[in-house]
Structures are given as C-alpha cells and as structure tokens.
Amino acid sequence: MGYDFTTLSPTDFEELIADLLSAEWGTQLEIYTEGRDRGIDLLYTRKIGVDTKAIIQCKRYGPKQRSQLLTAVKLEIKKLDRLLPQRYVLATSVALTNPNKDAIVDALKPYCLGTQDIYGANEINALLRKHKHIERAHFKLWISSTAILERVLHAGIFEVTGANVDYAIREIKKLVPHDGLNRALVVLKENNHVLIVGNPGIGKTTVARMLLCHLLKDEYEPIWITNNISEAWEVIGRAEQEKRKTVLIYDDFLGQLVFSSPRFAKNEDSSLFTLLDKVSESQYLKLILTSREYILEDAKRVHGVFSTNADSLVKATISLADYTxxxxxxxxxxxxxxxxxxxxxxxxxxxxxxxxxxxxxxxxxxxxxxxxxxxxxxxxxxxxxxxxxxxxxxxNPAKLWRYPFDHEIDQIGRQILIAVASFDRDPLSNEIRAIILAMNSGESSEVLNSLFDRSLKQLVGNFLNSEYLPSAGSRECRQHTTLRFQNPSVREFVNEKILADPEWVLKIARSIQSFDQIETMIDLAEGIGSPIYHQDIWSVLGAAARRVQMTKHMYVMNCSDTHSFLGPYKAVFSHDYHLDKILARRLRIEGNLYPESQGFLDLKSALLKTDIWFEIFTAIQTDAEAMSGISDSVKCFTSRFGKNDGFLTQMRTVMRTAVIRILEKNIPTYVTEISELLELCEPLELTTLELLTIRHAIQRCVNEQTSSRSPETYYLDEDLSALRSLSSKLDIDLEDIESDLGNFIEAVEANSGDPEYEASTAPSSYRLEKENSLDIDQMFQGLRDRIP
Known part of the structure; x- marks a missing residue:
C-alpha cells in the first residue's frame, strides 16, 4: 500500500526518513542541529559508501503541493552555499514526476547530484516496502491505512460525536510515543494485562489508545468495558470459543473523579482477579485498565480483597518524568x-x-x-x-473552563452542563431536555426546545461529547444520544460550580427526572457547606425521590448478538430499579431530616416486612449484579441504625425468613448466591428444617451446574469455594456434594486448552527522540510550514 504521510508532523516525517535512509545506506543518520542563526533543519551522515559529507533535507507537504515544494527548495540554495555539502539529498512527502525531479535538481545545482538523490512519496513508499520493520516502528503510518482506520472507528478508540475517518486521522496525528508507552507495552507483552496509572490529565487514556492501535496490527479486536467487569466474562467465553484475539479495555475502572463503590461492586474485586488469572493463561486475551493513582490507593483502603490481591495487577505508571x-x-x-x-x-x-x-x-x-x-x-x-x-x-487546569462557562454559553447551556453533572452515568439527551423543560417550567416548551437544541450544538465538541447508540438488541437502530463531559477536568469544574452555589442543587433537585440522579444529588447535597440550605435540599430531594422511584435505570453496556459475526457493540440498556436501592437511597435522604420524618418511619416499617425482603431477594433471579447491590443496601441500613440496635436484630430475623422462602422457590442458581444471602443475615440461628432446606438448595445448584453442556469454570470454582465455606460455617456435612463438584471441575479443565498462538508482528517499543539532539526553536519553526 502507499502512504501520503499526512498523519505525520514534520518532525515525525524527519524521524521516518532518518530511520529509512539509515537502514538503506547501512549507516546511522543523526539530527543536524546547525544552530538558531543558520536556520536549517537537516539530517546528515558521515559515510555513504565513501567519506562524504551529505546533507539530507526533509520537506513534509501535502501530496500534491509541488509548486510550494519547488518554491521552498529554491530558497535553500543560499543556505547550502554557506554549508558547502558534497552531496545534497531531498526527501519529501510530495509525489513527484520525472520533470518535477529535474526542476529540483536544476534549482539545487551543484549540490544535488541527480534525480537519484530526490526521494518523493513513491520512492519513500518503496523503501518502506523494502524495510518493513521501519513501517512497523512508526505506528502513525500504518494506522492511517483505510483498513486499520475502519477498525479504529469500529472499536471506538476515539469516542466523539459523528466519529469518522477524518476525525480519527486528526487524533492520530497528535499522538506522541514516550517512555511510558514503551513500559506499558513491555508489561502488556509479559503479563497479558497492564494497569495504567497516573495523575489527572497525564495521558493514561491516550497511552491506552496507543496500545490499542499497536494491538490492531496483530488483529486484536478491542472491546471497551463500559459498566463493570461482568461484561468481560460475557465477551471472553465467546472470543476463546471462536479463537478470536480480543483486548478488553476498562478505562477509569475504579471511578473517574473519586473511588466509586457502586461501579466496583461487592464481588467485582474477586471477579477482576479471577479474570486476571484467566487472561494470563490465555493466548487470545489481553486486558488494559486505567486509574488515577489516588483512586487506586483509596480502593485498596476500602476493599479488603482488592487490597490483598492488588499486587497481582502489574502497573505502568505514567508520570511527568515520561514527558522529556x-x-x-x-x-x-x-x-x-x-x-x-x-x-x-x-x-x-x-x-x-x-x-x-x-x-x-x-x-x-x-x-x-x-x-x-x-x-x-x-x-x-x-x-x-x-x-x-x-x-x-x-x-489550574479546571479554570480553563471558567470564562467559556460564564461568558460564551447561554443560561440554557449552563443548565445543561449542571444537569449532566447530576448523573453518575452518561445521560441521554432526551433526559437532559426534560430536566431543562422542568427547570424552566414557566417558559414556552416550543421556545425551550429550540433553545435546548441550539445550546446543545454549542456544547458538543467543546464541553461535551455525544454518541449515538442503539437499544440493546437493535444494533442498526441508533435512536439514543448519550452525553458525557469532554474530559474529567470539565466535570471537576462543573462540580465546583454546583458546590459553590447551593441554589444549583435546589434547582436540579426540583427538576429531577430519573432515579439515576438521586445518588449523585445526595453526594452533592452532603458536600454543601452552608447549613442554611440543608433542610430545604433534603426535603426537596425526598419529594423528588418518591416522585421518580419508578423510573427505569438506564446504562450503557456492551451487547452481543448471539448469531452475529460482527462481535459486541455498545448499547443502551434499561430495567426497573431494584427495591433495595430505592429504599437505601430514600433512607439516606430521609435520615438527614430532623425531626424524623414520616417517610423515615415508613421506611423502617417496610424493612421489617418479610414480603419486602422476599421481593428484594428475588432480583437475583433476573440480574446477575443484583446481589452486590443488595449487599451495599444492607450496609447502608446497618450504618444508619447502628450495629447494636434492636431494630437490626428484628430486620435480620425477617431477612432469614425471606431467604429460606427464596431457597424453597428454587431461585438461586449458584452456591455463591446462597452463601451471600446467608451472609447478609448473620449471625445465623437456624433450625434443623432450615438447614435441610439450605442443603437441598446447594445440591440443586450443583446438579444444575454439573449437567450443563457449556459449564463456566469461573463460576464452578467460585461455587466450590462457597460450598466449603458453608460446610464449615453451618457445621453441616456437604462432603458428597463437594466431591461431585470437584471431580466435575477437574474433568472440565482436562478438556480445555488453548491452540497455538500467532506471534506478534507489531514492534515491542517505539523510537524516541534523543534529548541532546533537540532544538526547540528549530522544531517550532516547522509551524511555518502550515502557514501559507
């Protein structure tokens, strides 16, 4: 294939020529830093066959800018008269005909010895075909090919509204490899996973994108994890079964600004480390994670299992030191x-x-x-x-947004940004529209809709990015527009604006349209310093929570078509809120009102009803993530009422009764679910009949697992561990069931294995500029090449 070199900056192009001619001539070319007063940006070699001083000049223009090239070349003759090289070689990105070359040679006599010393786009492409290792080392070249670009777009490496080939090329042009990228490559190659950590804005996601570009050369299919680690398990089974190379990317996997407990649910820590084991042994899987360093440390502090196993996550830290x-x-x-x-x-x-x-x-x-x-x-x-x-x-990076926020966008635009900040997910544009209409209820809806559309267009591409997504199960029908802040510094700035003016919290609280906003609004309300607003805010939030508690929970997640060869795609999912989350969030609000509100007393009464807990526990039947949410809710209840409160004793008794009813209904699918349900009710005081019910439920779950035609070893191992724990904790004999499950796992593992793996063709590291060869003024004079 032929490149037009438009993805390369003048410096990138210069480095490419240095590598190509070094390989072609068998000698090392060096940067020729003549000095600021001489103003020439050249490469030279001490030997080309004989002891000859040769100057090689690089001119990077558009593919058809022949006249501009000839004009620039004619200006070089005076500089060459001062340098007096024995040989002058020109390398240019412009495609040249023979007459074009003859004109250049005439203009540069006597220094240019002939057309053989003129390397146009065709000649450079020929050298790239001859020296393929040079092509692989300059990823901004090969990633600009049409086939690779289409895969870049399909993979969503550069997320933006209306992302297309032109946009992807613009982003690729700006990428700069550095030592941090090379370290991350080494870690990924040796461990099949890498955790990229660093401070805000240091370029963690950019390094992840460059790693993805690197892996595209080896035919890997990138899959972005958008919700939680359980998505990965849904992808990797199919990838291995189809022998398809897959790289999983989980950006900000612990949260974007602070550690996010809801995102990193109860069992997500152990699930992550089980996934690491799976990835490390696989010949088809790789995993890339990113996180801010301080959020990583906070997660270690909060999560015991995560802290114990955190060292198995191999880090590549991106720091300011990488930016020489x-x-x-x-x-x-x-x-x-x-x-x-x-x-x-x-x-x-x-x-x-x-x-x-x-x-x-x-x-x-x-x-x-x-x-x-x-x-x-x-x-x-x-x-x-x-x-x-x-x-x-x-x-202060956040202050970049102050003037545009205060002076360049209108009031509706500011309201849109505040509304987006009230979600802990990417809201849909229609949700934000409804909030703006409610916030300005006295105005004409027709006028407001027009203002909203105009303001949103102004924000997208600056403060916000948007993405068009389908609902789950309808890949081709992209009827949803999701919104997200362009980068975390925008969210930081908007959050500061909200906390600095409590009126914003009240305005949003009165206009809430989704229960998905409640958790974020509680956090914002708790961050308000002024006590004057507290009771008003909690009262308004309480009313809003009751009003929207029946709205759908919306989220973006990867979706797979069982019968499609196209692979997973991002889609919008929705489901009813689980009752425990509704109760827990309402309790957080009502608990801040003084004296105790009627709503608070009603919530206490609900938590002492077996039917309520039975409804809460039945959620595990249809939602694999429900258990972790229930666990978080129980922690919320326990925290609110105190560990020794008589109320908690009553509540746990009701919960145990509900758990036994759940087991009798044959709802749990896995032994781990039984174990987790019982753990919520501790301390356990069980009758003989209840113990028999538990044993029967365990036996049923194991029978279902061992009779499956496509058993998943991850869940089998988890169940075996839970079974052993229950046997010890409940002091009941489960040895026969444990033996059956253990033997089945051994048989499954004996029949599994990975086929041969194709070696990587991408480079293990990227060429970096020598620090002592840099002349900053000389480099930035290259900006003049962009100016007509």
Whole structure:
C-alpha cells in the first residue's frame, strides 16, 4: 500500500526518513542541529559508501503541493552555499514526476547530484516496502491505512460525536510515543494485562489508545468495558470459543473523579482477579485498565480483597518524568500544527516563543495542551490575550473552563452542563431536555426546545461529547444520544460550580427526572457547606425521590448478538430499579431530616416486612449484579441504625425468613448466591428444617451446574469455594456434594486448552527522540510550514 504521510508532523516525517535512509545506506543518520542563526533543519551522515559529507533535507507537504515544494527548495540554495555539502539529498512527502525531479535538481545545482538523490512519496513508499520493520516502528503510518482506520472507528478508540475517518486521522496525528508507552507495552507483552496509572490529565487514556492501535496490527479486536467487569466474562467465553484475539479495555475502572463503590461492586474485586488469572493463561486475551493513582490507593483502603490481591495487577505508571523536553515539545507541536488555531495565532506563538515556557513549565499537562490548542476555548481573546492566557493556564487546569462557562454559553447551556453533572452515568439527551423543560417550567416548551437544541450544538465538541447508540438488541437502530463531559477536568469544574452555589442543587433537585440522579444529588447535597440550605435540599430531594422511584435505570453496556459475526457493540440498556436501592437511597435522604420524618418511619416499617425482603431477594433471579447491590443496601441500613440496635436484630430475623422462602422457590442458581444471602443475615440461628432446606438448595445448584453442556469454570470454582465455606460455617456435612463438584471441575479443565498462538508482528517499543539532539526553536519553526 502507499502512504501520503499526512498523519505525520514534520518532525515525525524527519524521524521516518532518518530511520529509512539509515537502514538503506547501512549507516546511522543523526539530527543536524546547525544552530538558531543558520536556520536549517537537516539530517546528515558521515559515510555513504565513501567519506562524504551529505546533507539530507526533509520537506513534509501535502501530496500534491509541488509548486510550494519547488518554491521552498529554491530558497535553500543560499543556505547550502554557506554549508558547502558534497552531496545534497531531498526527501519529501510530495509525489513527484520525472520533470518535477529535474526542476529540483536544476534549482539545487551543484549540490544535488541527480534525480537519484530526490526521494518523493513513491520512492519513500518503496523503501518502506523494502524495510518493513521501519513501517512497523512508526505506528502513525500504518494506522492511517483505510483498513486499520475502519477498525479504529469500529472499536471506538476515539469516542466523539459523528466519529469518522477524518476525525480519527486528526487524533492520530497528535499522538506522541514516550517512555511510558514503551513500559506499558513491555508489561502488556509479559503479563497479558497492564494497569495504567497516573495523575489527572497525564495521558493514561491516550497511552491506552496507543496500545490499542499497536494491538490492531496483530488483529486484536478491542472491546471497551463500559459498566463493570461482568461484561468481560460475557465477551471472553465467546472470543476463546471462536479463537478470536480480543483486548478488553476498562478505562477509569475504579471511578473517574473519586473511588466509586457502586461501579466496583461487592464481588467485582474477586471477579477482576479471577479474570486476571484467566487472561494470563490465555493466548487470545489481553486486558488494559486505567486509574488515577489516588483512586487506586483509596480502593485498596476500602476493599479488603482488592487490597490483598492488588499486587497481582502489574502497573505502568505514567508520570511527568515520561514527558522529556523532547516529548513535551512534540506533544505541543503536534497539537498546534494539526489544530484549528488561526495562522495569525500561530505566528504570535512563534514571535513570543511562548512554546518554550509551556514545554518547560513545572505543571506541564497533556490535557491542558489539548485544551489550549482548540480555537473554541479562546475565541473571545485577541492574540496578545491568548498568549497571556496560555502562559498561566497550567497552574489550574479546571479554570480553563471558567470564562467559556460564564461568558460564551447561554443560561440554557449552563443548565445543561449542571444537569449532566447530576448523573453518575452518561445521560441521554432526551433526559437532559426534560430536566431543562422542568427547570424552566414557566417558559414556552416550543421556545425551550429550540433553545435546548441550539445550546446543545454549542456544547458538543467543546464541553461535551455525544454518541449515538442503539437499544440493546437493535444494533442498526441508533435512536439514543448519550452525553458525557469532554474530559474529567470539565466535570471537576462543573462540580465546583454546583458546590459553590447551593441554589444549583435546589434547582436540579426540583427538576429531577430519573432515579439515576438521586445518588449523585445526595453526594452533592452532603458536600454543601452552608447549613442554611440543608433542610430545604433534603426535603426537596425526598419529594423528588418518591416522585421518580419508578423510573427505569438506564446504562450503557456492551451487547452481543448471539448469531452475529460482527462481535459486541455498545448499547443502551434499561430495567426497573431494584427495591433495595430505592429504599437505601430514600433512607439516606430521609435520615438527614430532623425531626424524623414520616417517610423515615415508613421506611423502617417496610424493612421489617418479610414480603419486602422476599421481593428484594428475588432480583437475583433476573440480574446477575443484583446481589452486590443488595449487599451495599444492607450496609447502608446497618450504618444508619447502628450495629447494636434492636431494630437490626428484628430486620435480620425477617431477612432469614425471606431467604429460606427464596431457597424453597428454587431461585438461586449458584452456591455463591446462597452463601451471600446467608451472609447478609448473620449471625445465623437456624433450625434443623432450615438447614435441610439450605442443603437441598446447594445440591440443586450443583446438579444444575454439573449437567450443563457449556459449564463456566469461573463460576464452578467460585461455587466450590462457597460450598466449603458453608460446610464449615453451618457445621453441616456437604462432603458428597463437594466431591461431585470437584471431580466435575477437574474433568472440565482436562478438556480445555488453548491452540497455538500467532506471534506478534507489531514492534515491542517505539523510537524516541534523543534529548541532546533537540532544538526547540528549530522544531517550532516547522509551524511555518502550515502557514501559507
């Protein structure tokens, strides 16, 4: 295939030529840093066959910009007269005809010895076909091929509204490999998984994207985990069965801004480490996780199992140290070169040399670089104000959004952002629309709908990203538009705005449309410092919770078509809220009202009813994640009423009665579920008849598992462990059942195995610029190539 090299910056192109000609000529080419006053950006070699000083100049233009190239080449003759090379070689991304080459040779006499020293796009592509290891080492080249780009889009590596090939190419152009990427590659290769950690904005997700691009070369299919780790188990069984290489990506798997207990549910920690074991032994699976370092430490503190096993997660830490001056310069240069900033603004950057201050700033941050390189974030500033703006923005990344929020978007736009922040998931645009209509109930709905559409268009691509998704089971019908903040710094800023003005909390609380908002609103209400608003907020939230408790729980998750060869796809799911979550969240609200409200007393009464607990426990019949939610809810009840409260003793007695009814109805499918249900009711005081009921339920679950035609070893191992624990805890003889299950697991494992694995063809690391070869001023003069 032939490349047009448009995904490469001038520096990327220069490095490619250095590698290609070094391989072709059998000698190491070096960066020729002539000095700022001479103003020439060249490569040279000491030997090409004989002891000859040769200068190789790289000119990266669009594929058809022949006239611009010839004009630029003619300007070089005076510089060559000063340098007096014995040989001059030109490498350019422009496709050249023989007459084009003849004209260049004439313009560069006597230094250019002939057309054999002119490397146009065709000649460079020929060298790439000859030296394939060079092509593999420059991933921004091969990822720009049509076939790979289509896979990039299908995999959702760059999530954005209306993502297309052009958008993917624009994002790829900005990528810069660094030491952190190479470390992550080594960890992934050696362990089949990697946990990428680092501070906010340091580039964790960018490294994950580059790893995905790397794996695409080896025919891996990326699958983004959007909800929780249970998604992975639904994917990997099919992937291994079909011998399909799959890489699972779980971005911010512990939460985006703080540790998220609901996202990292009760058994998700043990499920994760079981998945790690599975991935490490597989020849078809890889796993990439990302998390902020402080959130990782918080998770260790909160979760015992996670803390005990956390060392089995092999980390690659991305830090500011990975961004050497060379890497920083390339990050900034690429974002500026491929930005939508005006040429006048680029000229001002060159004139003031503000790029040097940014590159050497103590708080250099790739996310801030991305933000200052977007024209929309500074359109209210003139060029001089823009320079002052970017000089100070690295001190507080969140403040980047202050002026646009206060001055560039309208009131409806601000309300939309506040409403999006009231969800702990990606809300649907129609949900946000309903909130805005409720927040402005005195206005004309027709006018508000028009204002909403206009404001949302203004926000998407700046403050927000959106994505068009289908409902589960209807891949082709994309009727939902989900919204999310462009990056975590936007959410941080909006949250600060809400907490700084409690009126926002009241406005949202009065306009709540989904029970999915309640948890976030409780957290925001608890963060309000002013006691003046407390009772008003809790009263309004209580009324809202009662009003919306029957709304559907919406979430985005990967969905698989059983009979489709296309693989999983992201879709919008919905289901009724489980009763325990409704009670737990309402209890958190009512418990903050003084004196005790009637709603609080009603909730206490409900928790002492067997029918209520029976309904709560039946959720495990249809929802694999229900048990972890029930466990969290029971913790909430226990925390609210105190460990020694007589109320808790009564509640646990009612719960035990409900559990026995559940077992009699043959609802649990796994022994682990039986164990977890009984654990919720501890301490256990069981009758002989109840113990017999429990033993019968365990026997039934094992019989169902061992008679399955496609048993899942993960669940079998979990059940065996739970069975042994119950035998000890309840002091009942389960040896015969344990033996049957153990023998079955051995037989299943004996019949499983992985086929031969195809070796990787992608490089194990990427070429990095030598620090001592860098001339920042020289590099940024390359911005002039973008200016007509």
């Amino acid at each position: 001056e060379a890497a920083r310069s390339k990050v900034l240069f690429n974002h500026l070169y491929f930005s939508d900033l005006s040429n006048e603004r680029l000229i001002k950057i060159l004139e003031t040399k503000v790029y040097a201050k940014i590159v050497r700033h103590a708080n250099f941050n790739p996310r801030v670089v991305e933000t200052i390189a977007k024209a929309a974030n500074s359109k209210h500033l003139d060029d001089d104000e823009y320079i002052r703006f970017i000089e100070h923005e690295f001190d």
